[in-house]
Amino acid sequence: MRYMLTYDLMESMRNTNQWLGASANSLASYPWFSMLPNPVFNWMSAWGQVTERTFERMVAKPDWGIRTFTCEDGKDHLVDIRTVVEKPFGDLIHFHVNGREEQPRKVLLVAPMSGHYATLLRSTVKSLIVNCEVYITDWHNARDIPVSAGKFDIEDYTLYLVDFMRELGPDTHVVAVCQPAPLTLAATAYLAEQDPDAQPLSLTLIGGPIDPDATPTEVTDFGRRVTMGQLEETMIQRVGFKYKGVGRMVYPGLLQLASFMSMNADRHSKAFSDQIHRVIRGEASDHDAHNRFYDEYLAVMDMTAEFYLSTVERIFKNREIAKNEFIVDGHKVDIGKITNVAVKTVEGANDDISAPGQCIAALDLCTGLPPEKKASHVEPGAGHYGIFAGRSWRDNIRPLVIDFMNANSTRPKGPQPANKNAAA
Template sequence: MLYNAYELQRTMMSGAAAWASVGAELLTNPALPVGYMGLGPVMASALDVFAHATAPRGKPDFGIEAVVVGDEEYPVTESIVRHRPFANLLRFEHAGLPADAPRLLIVAPMSGHYATLLRGTVARMLESSVVYITDWADAKLVPASEGRFDLDDYIDYLIDFLEFIGPDTHVLAVCQPSVPAYAAAAVMGKTRNPCRPVTLTMMGGPIDTREAPTSVNDVAMNQPLSWFEHNVVTSVPLTYPGAGRQVYPGFLQLAGFMAMNLGSHMMSHYGMFKHMVEGDGESAAATKAFYDEYRAVCDMTADFYLQTVEHVFQKHSLPKGEFVHRGEVIDLGAIRDTALLAVEGERDDISGIGQTRAALHLAPNLPAAKKKYYLAESVGHYGIFNGSKWRNRIAPVLEDWMRTHATLKRATNA
């Protein structure tokens, strides 16, 4: 009933958004004088904000058409190089990259948003690397006949993608996938898989949520797992290809994130309204672009979601040495040569300071020279992987880490 009620509400709001958009266009039509006087601009701006806030959204495009390297601009090629039921592996490259450019697999979160949330991450790293990214599917669009998808499958997908890309690949895990990416590195390290990552960078990841718990961690800890199963897991309606699949809907995840900082989101929309009244279209467009991405949400399978809540946030299975993959306990001591970089934001309100850094202490057989911690001052969760501080301060640290350890590995193998 939960999903069906949401679909009914979404349909009604879509109609209201369409009418509001029509009203805003009429009030801003140069042929109508009402748009130039009195409350005309105010009413038009209010209708436009309402239409934008309530309009339905699908999966965004990456839309990275070109990158600038030095003084040259190069067109970017985006392609699907591997297809799996629950994810596509995308590759981004351009003609300005040298033949020996590093290959970087960016592991996008499966946490209610699409991989395009990392558009800025891809664009920046594409300046120096061939970039691959996990483009996770919206679970409601995956037919139930494709079977389940859980944490074991997530780890298997990462291993499969790394084997497809080949040896000497670097991995960047942003937020939630830090845990399965870390686990995958250990699994591949134990078997001495030649395609195990050269470096693994974890940014804002919940490796050990007992360190500096945030409100997100508190929500997961304050309720038993059965509460999540009975209150936030629902079936996909018949109108979607994944009809009948049990999912954690993206709209609930979005509602939770919006509620965490409701005041800030309200002020952002009020600011957008004022910019539009004042005729500052550029500032209003920037706010719209952010929320176009932020409100574009997708569902994740109930199996994956519940296992993440249980093992990452409630039982802390990985830092306790109790995390299991395909029936076998994961040995983090098997990570012996994958260089680890942990990046945290000083103002991160989702993954507190110390949660990602814990990964460095959990790899006892990895030399200290292959471990690095970087705290980004005055940076929140989103700013770790997007924005000017990511581009100018954090990305260079990552590039230097990749370059240093790629060189060391070549020297060792020589």
């Protein structure tokens, strides 16, 4: 019961702050106060607007906002977001451009499950939809999943990716962003052994912790400092009565958001202070740079407790992927079995979450892959967000990734790796 009370207390605090913002804005905007030339009312109204919006968007799933796409014929074509595979903890969705010929590249974007929704990759999707058929993993908020749906840990996550890759077929290019990079690598290796014909053509890993110890950061140091018992005691809570997942043990998105904000507290404080002053001066709008960023950044989702804890223990503490000792559904995955899936790693030189060296470690694990099937890129001056959604992605990284896909658009002829299960 203690875990549930803590969860509800956090939600009550969020709700209270949203109410305080709305109340301040309403009170300061009362017409009678316009007769008083006191700037405190303008400041109070601006503070209320920013505060209400800040806390309101913490519990709202952002919309994809991709409704039309201008094709080569100069016309705007409607974009349908279609569910291809539906599962309790996440769906595989497709951005289908109506009236456009099928594009030559089929791309599966593996979105992170690290506290934010898959819409965090909205700009990545927009940049790829230009000349690709884009599919993405749309993970669900754990608070909305009934306990009857069962557990969901990193092994289940990996098997979801296996199912998605099988559904899309072997002519797929997979791009994994951040947290799912090691599990996507494991899923590809799993297919290499269990179902070689379903392997993708290429695998691009962007800013992921394949080997967290290769270049320690504050994130990896935290994983080393705390014990699993401490994490379970301080980070895990039980969903309250307000949501469908009542009773489910989760790592709350609000806690994850607090961790994100604390890493750059001064920068975030200045951003909100500046936004209040922009509102006072009448320079703010619903879709200005501040709101576009924070509408997405502050929208957080809960992760199942078992997924969070198994990620910390098995990926960061025990380094099962880095040591090539990862087990999925009782099967020890051998990354060296990847022999004909081209693998590329992308890192940001200024990435303070998954520092350079952590992701490129994947290439050393692919011992069965010839050198011409391996590639890597470190983007100068780019931070974690920039390597998949910022200017660095648009101007430099995306063209490199597209070229990599084009260079590996067909599978080389020759003997395929044997399916051990079939041989048995």
